[in-house]
Amino acid sequence: FFMPKILIIGTIHLDNPGRDIFNIKVKNIQSPRFQQEILKLVENLRKFSPTKVAVEVSWNKSNLINEKYRKFIDDDYVLSDNEVEQIGFRIAREMGHNQIYAVDSFESFDVEENDVNFDKFARSNGLEGMVEKIYKVGRENTEVENKILEESGYLALLRFLNSEGRIRKEHRIYFEIAKIGKPGDYIGANWVELWYGRNLKIFTNLTWLIEKHEERILLIIGAGHLYLLRRFSEESGFFELEDPLEYLHDRDDFST
Numbered sequence: 001f002f003m004p005k006i007l008i009i010g011t012i013h014l015d016n017p018g019r020d021i022f023n024i025k026v027k028n029i030q031s032p033r034f035q036q037e038i039l040k041l042v043e044n045l046r047k048f049s050p051t052k053v054a055v056e057v058s059w060n061k062s063n064l065i066n067e068k069y070r071k072f073i074d075d076d077y078v079l080s081d082n083e084v085e086q087i088g089f090r091i092a093r094e095m096g097h098n099q100i101y102a103v104d105s106f107e108s109f110d111v112e113e114n115d116v117n118f119d120k121f122a123r124s125n126g127l128e129g130m131v132e133k134i135y136k137v138g139r140e141n142t143e144v145e146n147k148i149l150e151e152s153g154y155l156a157l158l159r160f161l162n163s164e165g166r167i168r169k170e171h172r173i174y175f176e177i178a179k180i181g182k183p184g185d186y187i188g189a190n191w192v193e194l195w196y197g198r199n200l201k202i203f204t205n206l207t208w209l210i211e212k213h214e215e216r217i218l219l220i221i222g223a224g225h226l227y228l229l230r231r232f233s234e235e236s237g238f239f240e241l242e243d244p245l246e247y248l249h250d251r252d253d254f255s256t
Helices: 032-046 059-073 083-094 118-124 128-152 154-161 164-178 187-207 223-236
Strands: 005-011 052-058 101-104 216-222
Touching (some): 032 083, 032 154, 052 059, 059 101, 083 216, 118 187, 128 154, 128 164, 154 164, 187 216, 187 223, 216 223
Parallel strands (some): 005 216, 052 101, 052 216
């Protein structure tokens, strides 16, 4: 009996979009060293033999991203710096796929800004210490990750980001955010509710990609999503979860 497999690779955003609360500054992605590491990663991911490649692009931009991908297949497109194209496009083309799958769910939610702005609420209600604690942890984590990237390279950073200890530590910050509020004003919890909901929708989009038991889905996504998407994959029983660390080394020998 075959169960669909999923390999989730958590990464930083390579084109510095600044969308997250804390952002690593990526330099010189077009440098020979960085490009060599990306090509090594793509070579490693071929070993997984994905049947579909899913990326962190909103589902309603699927046509747009696939227009670019088809041009790339035809050697009529220069890849932008983001990981969707640098990694996703490359591995999909290597595998002979005719399309890429956009699985993010980032459409606007019907919420008021004041219902989720935990920073503003904290500073207006004498809870500055709670947000400062969150930002301090975030800054420290980002410093560690920047150092790994600069000193050891992109694959070393990916190994760190996809390690179980780091994934758990990263996720705990959401519980600190959820605590910000008071009875009747669950500002922090409202924000975390949106985050959990977004991830559940991403996961649901992934389940809709299953067309056969032998499906092997590769997902390239921001590392902050790893905890929830890994848990959903395991607990749903819909997927067999692959270990990303098996595909993130910089060796040529896969036997050790």
